[in-house]
Amino acid sequence: MADVPILSLTTFLPLVGALFILLIRGEEQNVARNAKSVALWTSIITFVVSLFILTGFDPSNPGFQLVEEVQWLPAFNIAYIKGIDGVSVWFVLASTLLTPICVVASWDAVEKRVKEFMIALLVLETMLVGMFTALDFVLFYFFFEGVLLPMFLMIGIWGGPNRVYASYKFFIYTFVGSVLMLLAILAMYLTAGTMDMRVMVDYPFSSNMQIWLWLAFFIAFAVKTPIWPAHTWLPFAHVEAPTAGSVMLAGVMLKMGGYGLIRANIQMLPEASFYFQNLVFVMSIGAIIYTSLVALAQSDMKKMIAYSSVAHMGYVSMGIFTMNQQGLDGAMFQMLSHTFVSAALFLCIGVAYNRLHTREMAAYGGMAKNMPRYAVVFAIFMFASVGLPGTSGFVGEFLTMLGAFEANTWVGLFSATGLVLGAAYMLLLFRKLFFGKLDKPEVKAMQDLNWKEVSFFAPLVAIVIIMGVYPASFQNVYNPTLEKILADHQASLRSAGLIEAQPTQTAHVTQETASTAAQGQPVADKASEN
Template sequence: MTGILSLMLAVPVVAAILCLFVSANGARWIALAATLADLVLGIILWLNYDIGGPQWQFVEYQPLFSRFAWALGIDGIALMLTLLSVFLMPICILASWSSIEKRVQEYMAAFLVMETMMIGVFMAQDIFLFYIFFEAGLIPMFLIIGIWGGANRIYASYKFFLYTLVGSLLMLVAMLWMVNYAGTTEIPKLLTTDFPRQAQFWLWLAFFASFAVKMPMWPVHTWLPDAHVQAPTAGSVILAGVLLKLGGYGFVRFSLPMFPDASAQLFWLVMGLSLVAIVYTSLVALVQKDMKKLIAYSSVAHMAFVTIGIFAFNRQGIEGALVVMLSHGLVSGALFLCVGVIYDRLHTREIERYGGLSNNMPAYAVLFLLFTMASVGLPGTGGFVGEFLSLIGAYKAHSLVGAIATTGIILGAAYMLYLYWRVAYGTSRNADAAAMPDLNGRELVSLGTIALVVLWMGIYPESFLAPMRKDVDVLMARIERAAPASDSRLAKSAHAPAAAAAHVTAAEGAHH
């Protein structure tokens, strides 16, 4: 399997170049073939991944110049996020099949280049290679929003670009200091380097500036609703499905294991911002009139469950955060596709223009309901598994954090069910909406495929958790000593059996 990671990165780039030299229809078919080829390679990767094997697998290393190297490799966490990326990409191409009519070749090329950049972030084993992929992914997304977006696309694309670029420049400065201190650019070696406690504080803040904007965390989330509303449907799918996960991946890969003391020291900053995001953006979502804006604000709330889980400093929280990232990637992507389906027919996202769609679009109504319930966290869907584990982790870390975070589930149910009720139930408020045809074959394949994976994740989450479990073990071994004190009864009861055993042993010793 040597070279499979480089091959996965090369396929979309080669296809992107080919797209520029063929007809619009030819570009569509080349893009679909390339993304499906990468999906097949991703599945081969998953089937050949040794769950009990070494942490880093499929490693490729080719020194280029100075300390910089073409270094690739994946662990279980990177594997699952790579699979999420290659799974969503063919669906994005299908979603753009007829809705994108101008400059189709350039559009398909931009999507293919973005696929390489996204999966490159998860595969990079050299810190500067990671940075190049992390930043270069901005360019195709900037073009997708700016050229093929809505009426206010220029403002939204520049806001997206500037917000994410400024945060990342601080991260680059921190990386230069780290490489100078550790004498290596290799991420596996940096993960085991003990940076000075004083330096950790500033390094953590520099990385946080970049990852918090990418997530996005409150209050640097304001670029996201604008970007989602203006982006074409497939742009919204990949933005919510994968690009937001780069921030969560960064926290798990860099912030926690490289700066454990600073992560514990700034635990309350992350928890405070996350709790505000859960409550505030959920309330904002409740009053939205635009479907895309509502789902965009719900994404901010859901990603706050990720940051709470990651910084809970316990296994349930971290595993829950990782599952939320995978589940949210699928569910939010599917919800944006659902919006795109009816937008292509009626060319409006105003919730009030719809109603009663279950009468004339029953297949659409069923799938939309499934994704609504998965977003709410219904047992049997992937959303439940991730959020349940995250909340247990949050409660173990601090009971108040767990209690406030739980309100997000209640508010999430309120805004998602309110949205569904207004769109799918009741009588049609618009004759055009009442005359819309149900899902065509292409739309049914796209939404149906995601629905099957969402149910699979909810019914048998072990197939997604198993590859990541060993990596969570490694992370826990690195951060456990720095974990902040907890007030929760769960944490205390976990230590109770050990304390009781010690007491019995001491009593026996005194008796003898």
């Protein structure tokens, strides 16, 4: 197994499928049918192949594994390096799992230009997997930007009535955000002399430089995540995108931001992360409270879920920057949970939309009577989104808040209000859709979930419940990596004199409260220096 370049295989297999689809010729109906089945088989095979990543991955090893390295551009010190660690492994699998689900979900929903749609979907998968497995910064940037074209086309061609505006907004926001990151990458390259992310993680950049680099990276990832107030592209993109587009966007693309924040900001720029901690807290709280309130006011159900995504990603950014074990663990878990829950919620909305072709909540009502299976599935994901114990959402939100309370009581307190608001809008949505009188004739005529829909909801339900009941099954894979990240982080802060020197690891809680207490001092010092 060791000789098979499994990561490259997972990355480029979908592209091979896309090329096959490109070659399909003939009558329109046949082309559409063949394109769909090629896409389905390709994505399923890719998923199966990607499972071997999990078997080949050793969770107890916190470093990068399954590394592949090929020389590419020696003049610029750029190489083709791929590898995964505990942080990235789940995202790779999430991408490969969601793609076949998207193919099935768009089986009947996409009617025009099916061939092109499937190509775009598979290219998107390649870019996503490539981005999560890239260990060379240029390669990372390559795939990070490469995601834009398929997504731009997906929103623009198969989207709703306002698709052109949404696709432009999506593109220009994310592009401008990430070109600043490119400048930061260039600056890091000129300082560290390599593009190898493994080296950069350990390279001590000067404190002053870290501030600027951090800002550039943060803008790029804040747009992608998105962190309030850089989130305004997201509701438009979600509302206009076809169901599969929304699923990939919410399920995996938003995680590119969170992944980047951990990989670049936390791991490479520890001092600046420490320095900007409070800024991120304020923005995250802003996201959690403000976007929850905005979600409460929506009449379009897709928009509501879109805003709820921003709120949930607020927990992620908050958890990441608490920089303690619980917070980081919770952020990772919340990202994974959000991957499946938000993907499933968008699929749920897709089910209703395919039947009635409207996203207005007012057009529905009383569906619990004629669509019981649909109501149950929707309820499970609704509860997971709210964070009910026993579902995946609970673990993530609980841990991030635990971390936040440790880092700063006020942050924890404010973030807790988000839970109440989250419950409010999700329950509102559920009530409007499923309860009340079943008096609208077109709603009465709606059919319950068919076998295709059941087939893609079933694995998601299972995952969400397993994650909620037995979270350790997921956590065990990334925890050693997170522990190492945290230890490295604190070591570099200590050597920079930002926190007091102290023994490591054994007594978590006391240590971290001590470090929290020590945090106020140096930040104030820094501020007075400037």
